[in-house]
Amino acid sequence: MKPPRDLKPLLLVPALMLLALPLIGSASSWLTLSVAGLAMGMIVFVIASGLTLVFGLMDVLNFGHGVFIALGAFVATSVLGGMTGLTQSDQLALNVLAVFCAMAVAMCVSAAVGLAFERFIVRPVYGQHLKQILITMGGMTMGEEVIKAIWGPQQIPLPLPEALRGAWLLGDAAIEKYRMLAVLIGLLVFVALAWTLNRTKVGLLIRAGVQDRDMVESLGYRIHRLFVGVFVLGSALAGLGGVLWGLYQQNVVPQMGAQVNVLIFLVIIMGGLGSTLGALMGALLLGLMANYIGFVWPQAAMFSNIGLMVAVLLWRPQGLYPVANR
Numbered sequence: 001m002k003p004p005r006d007l008k009p010l011l012l013v014p015a016l017m018l019l020a021l022p023l024i025g026s027a028s029s030w031l032t033l034s035v036a037g038l039a040m041g042m043i044v045f046v047i048a049s050g051l052t053l054v055f056g057l058m059d060v061l062n063f064g065h066g067v068f069i070a071l072g073a074f075v076a077t078s079v080l081g082g083m084t085g086l087t088q089s090d091q092l093a094l095n096v097l098a099v100f101c102a103m104a105v106a107m108c109v110s111a112a113v114g115l116a117f118e119r120f121i122v123r124p125v126y127g128q129h130l131k132q133i134l135i136t137m138g139g140m141t142m143g144e145e146v147i148k149a150i151w152g153p154q155q156i157p158l159p160l161p162e163a164l165r166g167a168w169l170l171g172d173a174a175i176e177k178y179r180m181l182a183v184l185i186g187l188l189v190f191v192a193l194a195w196t197l198n199r200t201k202v203g204l205l206i207r208a209g210v211q212d213r214d215m216v217e218s219l220g221y222r223i224h225r226l227f228v229g230v231f232v233l234g235s236a237l238a239g240l241g242g243v244l245w246g247l248y249q250q251n252v253v254p255q256m257g258a259q260v261n262v263l264i265f266l267v268i269i270m271g272g273l274g275s276t277l278g279a280l281m282g283a284l285l286l287g288l289m290a291n292y293i294g295f296v297w298p299q300a301a302m303f304s305n306i307g308l309m310v311a312v313l314l315w316r317p318q319g320l321y322p323v324a325n326r
Contacts, residue, residue: 056274
């Protein structure tokens with residue numbers, strides 16, 4: 001991945017962390033909150049990365065993205081519930097194996113549902129943004145009802161595996177084990193997406209198809225199939241993010257996708273429509289801000305992320321790293 005020419009947005013994360021230190025006062029509390037914020041940001045990025053691909057590369061406003069988040073989380077409850085031998089072990093490797101199995105199954109299920117979602121709901125309204133918003137919101141409502149029919153309408157616990165509970169202590173600072181795993185997974189997703197889009201032939205064809213679809217098709221490539229693959233990948237990433245978010249909250253509800261959708265769109269708008277790097281920066285800023293303000297001024301926690309988005313857009317109206325004028 002080529003480094004961005006504009007480095008100013010990359011400095012926002014360390015700048016926010018440094019500004020928060022004197023407000024929090026305690027270095028140990030600051031470190032605990034910073035790690036928690038980065039972990040939350042990475043989880044939100046994984047969830048948002050799928051929608052960033054779908055909107056940035058396909059120009060599809062998929063307000064039904066939340067159904068894949070909830071579906072991934074509920075699939076994880078079933079998979080992990082059937083692997084108690086691994087999740088209740090005190091060996092970290094077995095716990096991580098169970099979590100990765102749940103992630104793999106959730107991604108496969110979300111990808112399959114995403115394929116059907118694209119074929120029957122999204123495809124008839126390509127290029128019609130208003131209809132996309134209405135029909136995908138309807139699709140999400142239908143998806144939530146299907147989830148309720150399968151798993152029930154009640155909240156279901158999704159506890160962490162035994163060895164991923166608790167935290168490591170660095171002096172008086174507590175670094176939660178699961179959150180470090182979430183940070184690593186988020187970094188892997190970002191590197192994989194950046195490498196695929198910038199260093200592979202598939203990524204080149206997708207980006208070329210965005211710029212001039214007719215030209216790519218005249219060369220013999222079926223760009224529509226690539227775009228369907230992008231939608232399926234975005235759905236799979238939403239399922240992966242749903243597993244991460246469910247384990248982060250340690251419970252799941254059918255409406256969780258709609259609840260997280262607000263955070264996703266804040267991240268995409270802040271980062272710049274269609275920008276993977278921008279989504280990463282926006283998600284990290286959102287996670288840090290939510291944790292810092294929640295500690296310093298809890299009453300303002302609900303409004304802090306809106307204020308952050310407003311501040312970013314006043315500085316850069318098109319987002320941190322926009323890839324297109326929309």
